[in-house]
Amino acid sequence: MAERVQGRAVIPPPPAPDQGTSGSAVSRAPRTPERPVIAVKSLWTEFDGHVVHRGIDLEVNAGEILALVGGSGSGKTTLLRQMVGLERPSRGSVEVFGFDLRRAPTAIRAKIRKRWGVLFQEGALYSALPVYDNLALPLRELRAFDEDFIRDLALLKLDMVDIERRHADRMPSELSGGMVKRVALARALVLEPELLFLDEPTAGLDPDRSESFVRLLASLRDRLGLTVVMVTHDLDTLVSLANRVAVLFTGELLTVGTVPEVVGVDHPFIRNFFGGDRGQRALSALGPAALAGN
Amino acid sequence: MADLAPTRIHDPEIDAETGADGTRTVRLVGAWDIRALETRARALGGELARFAARDAWDLTGIERLDHVGALLLWRAWARKRPERLRIAPAQELFFENLAHADSGGRTMLRRSLLDPLAALGRRAIAVGSHLAGIVRLAGQVVLDGAWVITNPSRGPWRELSATLHRAGAQALAITALVGFLIGIVLSYLSAEQLRTFGAGIYVINIVGIGIIRELGPVLAAILVAGRSGSAITAQLGVMRVTEELDALNVMGIPAGVRLILPKVVGLTIAVPLLVVWTSAIALIGAMLAARFELDISFNLFLQTLPVAVPTANLWLGLAKGAVFGALIALTACHFGLRIRPNTESLGAGTTQSVVTAITIVLIVDSLFAVAFSGIGVEIRG
Numbered sequence: 257m258a259e260r261v262q263g264r265a266v267i268p269p270p271p272a273p274d275q276g277t278s279g280s281a282v283s284r285a286p287r288t289p290e291r292p293v294i295a296v297k298s299l300w301t302e303f304d305g306h307v308v309h310r311g312i313d314l315e316v317n318a319g320e321i322l323a324l325v326g327g328s329g330s331g332k333t334t335l336l337r338q339m340v341g342l343e344r345p346s347r348g349s350v351e352v353f354g355f356d357l358r359r360a361p362t363a364i365r366a367k368i369r370k371r372w373g374v375l376f377q378e379g380a381l382y383s384a385l386p387v388y389d390n391l392a393l394p395l396r397e398l399r400a401f402d403e404d405f406i407r408d409l410a411l412l413k414l415d416m417v418d419i420e421r422r423h424a425d426r427m428p429s430e431l432s433g434g435m436v437k438r439v440a441l442a443r444a445l446v447l448e449p450e451l452l453f454l455d456e457p458t459a460g461l462d463p464d465r466s467e468s469f470v471r472l473l474a475s476l477r478d479r480l481g482l483t484v485v486m487v488t489h490d491l492d493t494l495v496s497l498a499n500r501v502a503v504l505f506t507g508e509l510l511t512v513g514t515v516p517e518v519v520g521v522d523h524p525f526i527r528n529f530f531g532g533d534r535g536q537r538a539l540s541a542l543g544p545a546a547l548a549g550n
Numbered sequence: 551m552a553d554l555a556p557t558r559i560h561d562p563e564i565d566a567e568t569g570a571d572g573t574r575t576v577r578l579v580g581a582w583d584i585r586a587l588e589t590r591a592r593a594l595g596g597e598l599a600r601f602a603a604r605d606a607w608d609l610t611g612i613e614r615l616d617h618v619g620a621l622l623l624w625r626a627w628a629r630k631r632p633e634r635l636r637i638a639p640a641q642e643l644f645f646e647n648l649a650h651a652d653s654g655g656r657t658m659l660r661r662s663l664l665d666p667l668a669a670l671g672r673r674a675i676a677v678g679s680h681l682a683g684i685v686r687l688a689g690q691v692v693l694d695g696a697w698v699i700t701n702p703s704r705g706p707w708r709e710l711s712a713t714l715h716r717a718g719a720q721a722l723a724i725t726a727l728v729g730f731l732i733g734i735v736l737s738y739l740s741a742e743q744l745r746t747f748g749a750g751i752y753v754i755n756i757v758g759i760g761i762i763r764e765l766g767p768v769l770a771a772i773l774v775a776g777r778s779g780s781a782i783t784a785q786l787g788v789m790r791v792t793e794e795l796d797a798l799n800v801m802g803i804p805a806g807v808r809l810i811l812p813k814v815v816g817l818t819i820a821v822p823l824l825v826v827w828t829s830a831i832a833l834i835g836a837m838l839a840a841r842f843e844l845d846i847s848f849n850l851f852l853q854t855l856p857v858a859v860p861t862a863n864l865w866l867g868l869a870k871g872a873v874f875g876a877l878i879a880l881t882a883c884h885f886g887l888r889i890r891p892n893t894e895s896l897g898a899g900t901t902q903s904v905v906t907a908i909t910i911v912l913i914v915d916s917l918f919a920v921a922f923s924g925i926g927v928e929i930r931g
Contacts, residue, residue, distance in 0.1 A: 411651055414651075
């Protein structure tokens with residue numbers, strides 16, 4: 257399966273170290289002169305007396321992949337859920353495409369929702385529907401295309417995530433964990449989103465799969481200009497995909513920047529996160545040039 | 551891009567012109583993406599059908615393209631690239647992806663005409679497998695029971711007590727209410743009939759035998775099947791879906807002994823007790839109705855009852871209760887263990903469990919009626 261992916265022209269090889277993460281962000285700079293896609297402004301979140309976020313300011317620019325990292329319980333997933341309007345912050349605001357989701361009129365909100373795709377941590381596939389219908393459902397909801405067209409589109413998206421045709425009839429409960437993730441990604445992509453939210457996209461995937469997942473996401477960003485916000489613990493994914501990394505620690509935004517910039521910050525959590533053997537191995541992929549800035 | 555209304559994006563349009571040499575050039579402009587095509591896909595699809603892959607196509611004027619727009623063109627081209635195609639490098643991706651998707655074959659599994667027949671067969675097999683499953687489960691419960699008898703200190707006593715509380719004590723109110731009402735109704739209706747024959751006193755025989763032998767056990771069993779049977783199925787179903795059962799087993803805690811045995815034993819004990827309770831309350835209801843409808847005093851009713859209803863009926867009612875309890879628990883556990891990890895299965899499994907349990911109760915009840923027809927019904931006094 258991995259060979260097939262490599263053989264395809266669709267997915268370019270991972271970027272060479274010298275044009276690393278910061279480089280590709282610069283090359284896209286002319287496309288992002290306007291407002292950020294997402295703007296989080298002095299956001300506070302409290303759950304019955306327990307403070308999750310204390311004043312977070314964060315911007316996500318068009319065409320970049322922003323990774324949210326932080327220890328467990330640091331509110332990464334909550335922040336992601338607030339960005340897609342599933343949870344409300346106690347104070348502050350989240351603006352997506354220039355609109356505060358809580359204040360925007362319903363019609364605008366409906367439009368915005370069609371422009372993003374969300375990959376949930378456990379996939380959140382509709383368990384009562386077969387794989388194919390999981391993808392066809394949002395397309396049918398548009399009431400714009402006939403069934404033949406929907407089938408072509410759904411099967412195309414399944415093909416893009418390397419789900420074979422014969423698996424389209426399966427129920428989600430009959431899929432392996434990795435397949436659930438890929439079908440969920442296909443479903444998140446089915447409405448051609450400009451903005452993609454990924455909650456732990458590579459958790460639970462084998463290394464091989466995880467690598468092809470990363471390559472797929474990189475090609476979507478580079479060739480479709482997709483903006484991606486992802487929560488991840490996986491250093492390899494982080495290093496090979498993220499243009500910028502936002503580190504959350506005890507409810508505050510510790511730092512935001514490119515991977516080398518973040519690694520350069522002297523903080524116990526960051527030393528811990530990137531310092532271990534795994535961290536060093538992942539960082540070595542960036543090459544010495546990228547780390548020279550430290 | 552970050553705006554909902556970005557710099558004006560033009561509507562998708564098709565320009566066609568025929569050159570001097572007779573070749574037609576189709577030039578596409580505007581946005582050919584899902585947002586623009588959402589409202590126009592059908593119309594544009596029809597327009598594109600006028601052209602073909604042999605025309606020259608120029609896509610360089612397209613401001614925005616995505617897979618939806620590309621698919622629309624792909625279908626107009628009969629699923630292959632036209633020979634004369636001008637295309638921006640960034641647009642190649644969509645057609646590459648489409649060509650790759652097609653190489654996997656476009657057919658999905660098709661339904662066959664024999665499907666209804668196959669479904670019937672599958673259903674018959676399913677009934678057989680359910681029966682076998684319940685029998686196997688009953689065998690497992692017996693083995694687990696034997697193990698607990700030899701290792702009494704490791705028995706599931708807390709779980710048993712919890713089952714008795716939940717399925718027994720907490721069901722007292724609802725069984726009392728239903729029993730009381732049914733007692734009144736039965737007594738009242740029989741009184742009406744018997745009075746016309748001047749045989750009012752025999753209401754005691756009718757309600758006595760009817761309630762103690764039939765209605766008490768069946769009512770209690772049906773209520774327990776609805777209350778506890780569904781709860782057991784849902785509980786085991788969720789535990790199975792979340793792999794809690796597997797977690798118990800790998801920790802060396804036998805799920806059968808901890809979860810299934812106490813439920814079967816618990817219901818086998820609780821249902822006969824509920825039967826006594828339901829019958830007693832139903833008789834009180836019957837007594838009240840007889841008092842007001844036929845002027846049969848409480849004293850007379852209570853004195854006549856032991857004469858009219860031989861004690862064998864009470865034992866029969868208790869035995870039925872125990873058998874019903876065990877069957878309800880086994881059915882509920884069986885369906886719980888068959889829940890598959892999806893939302894529909896849990897609902898369907900619980901419904902199926904309750905319906906099957908009630909059906910089994912009624913079938914077994916009629917077997918009891920036939921098998922014990924000669925016992926406890928001789929008319930005396």
